[in-house]
Amino acid sequence: MFVLKIVTDFASAHSLRNYPGDCSRLHGHNWQVEVMVGSKELNNNGIVIDFRDIKKQTKTVVKRLDHQYLNKIVPFDKLNPTSENLAKYFFDEVGRLININDVKVKAVTIWETSRVSVTYSQGDL
Numbered sequence: 001m002f003v004l005k006i007v008t009d010f011a012s013a014h015s016l017r018n019y020p021g022d023c024s025r026l027h028g029h030n031w032q033v034e035v036m037v038g039s040k041e042l043n044n045n046g047i048v049i050d051f052r053d054i055k056k057q058t059k060t061v062v063k064r065l066d067h068q069y070l071n072k073i074v075p076f077d078k079l080n081p082t083s084e085n086l087a088k089y090f091f092d093e094v095g096r097l098i099n100i101n102d103v104k105v106k107a108v109t110i111w112e113t114s115r116v117s118v119t120y121s122q123g124d125l
């Protein structure tokens, strides 16, 4: 299995619903997003997928959230805007844009700060 990784980031505000502490108040993060794409096969050019395509499609999703108050953006108007839910959101949404044949998003890691992160994946990495 080849696993490619791209990293990007965005800034947004959120407040956690039903959170027993100061994270229930409005505050912001510079989120870092790592998208891992895997495949067992290479194409004729010896690549899985162009890094540029992964970056481009990830940025399409980032644009929806960048410089926004996440609690007002679908689906986080209903779904708590936790790192866990953001990781699954990127996994699903970037996957919808780039998954084809054996080439699939394998995992997404969201860094909320430089000290804490969540990884969402389905199946083996």
Ligand SMILES: Nc1nc2c(c(=O)[nH]1)N=C([C@H](O)[C@H](O)COP(=O)(O)OP(=O)(O)OP(=O)(O)O)CN2
Pocket (backbone or CB within 6 Å): 016, 023, 027, 081, 082, 083, 084, 112, 113, 115, 116
């Ligand atoms: N499992 C989760 N726990 C927490 C989440 C989350 O998304 N998933 N989110 C938060 C808050 O968003 C909070 O902003 C982050 O808090 P924290 O990690 O404590 O960050 P700090 O910079 O305030 O803490 P340091 O002690 O300076 O590292 C909380 N928990």
Ligand SMILES: [Zn+2]
Pocket (backbone or CB within 6 Å): 014, 023, 027, 028, 029, 112
């Ligand atoms: Zn927070």
